Amino acid sequence: MSHSVSKVSKARFIVLGAAGALLAAIAAIAVVVYSGLYNVAADIPHTKPVFWLIETMRERSVAVRATDLAVPGDLDNADRIVSGAGQYADMCAGCHLAPGMKRTEMSRGLYPRAPELRRGSDLSPAEEFWVVKHGIKATGMPAWGVTHSDEMLWDVVAFLRKLPELSPEQYQALVKEAPTHDEIMQDQPKQKMEADDGHGGHAH
Structure with missing residues (x-):
């Protein structure tokens, strides 16, 4: 029983970790967009990525x-x-x-x-x-x-x-x-x- 509970807890941890990473990425993108940090000027090339x-x-x-x-x-x-x-x-x-x-x-x-x-x-x-x-x-x-x-x-x-x-x-x-x-x-x-x-x- 304890082994089964441990597997469930590990799965929840992975799901919560992935969800947290996704939310952090979305938040970072939102900050870049709404702060105007990324320069869209045509005389400044895009970053390589x-x-x-x-x-x-x-x-x-x-x-x-x-x-x-x-x-x-x-x-x-x-x-x-x-x-x-x-x-x-x-x-x-x-x-x-x-x-x-x-x-x-x-x-x-x-x-x-x-x-x-x-x-x-x-x-x-x-x-x-x-x-x-x-x-x-x-x-x-x-x-x-x-x-x-x-x-x-x-x-x-x-x-x-x-x-x-x-x-x-x-x-x-x-x-x-x-x-x-x-x-x-x-x-x-x-x-x-x-x-x-x-x-x-x-x-x-």
């Missing part, structure tokens, strides 16, 4: 949600690449730069720094599409799916796959060949933008 946590969470979130996307089989189509080049020049180059392009004021001020896509990407085509369509919270990466069709965004992905191979001259030639922004957008369905769309406290 915070950076690792955010990067890992972002990478896994994108990978999981892109798993079941059907990738078009014609991403090497020349028309897709040209269309994507025009969109990239209008929508992306200011932050992600382009062959022969120096860093812009906007790209210098972003944190986390926007990847220079002319150097290539570790993302799969499905992951690139998901990021372009849905954006990434608190990074400056917008959700282009709000205003652009999936077909147009796959054109951007097609161009991204080609981009690392391009010289500055080849890049400029593709952009000049591409339709203008107004031409690209004229056939897009008008989106009804609610005032609190994506910012009204809805969980995502």
Whole structure:
């Protein structure tokens, strides 16, 4: 009997200890949050543990949600690449730069720094599409799916796959060949933008 009581007491001690540690961790986090101790300024990098946590969470979130996307089989189509080049020049180059392009004021001020896509990407085509369509919270990466069709965004992905191979001259030639922004957008369905769309406290 005493042995049984001892085992119960030990289990209670472990549970109470774990609960105490959890409450202490929550209290410590609350102190950091409400004291303003953590510096959220974009010109001060994250600490290494915070950076690792955010990067890992972002990478896994994108990978999981892109798993079941059907990738078009014609991403090497020349028309897709040209269309994507025009969109990239209008929508992306200011932050992600382009062959022969120096860093812009906007790209210098972003944190986390926007990847220079002319150097290539570790993302799969499905992951690139998901990021372009849905954006990434608190990074400056917008959700282009709000205003652009999936077909147009796959054109951007097609161009991204080609981009690392391009010289500055080849890049400029593709952009000049591409339709203008107004031409690209004229056939897009008008989106009804609610005032609190994506910012009204809805969980995502």
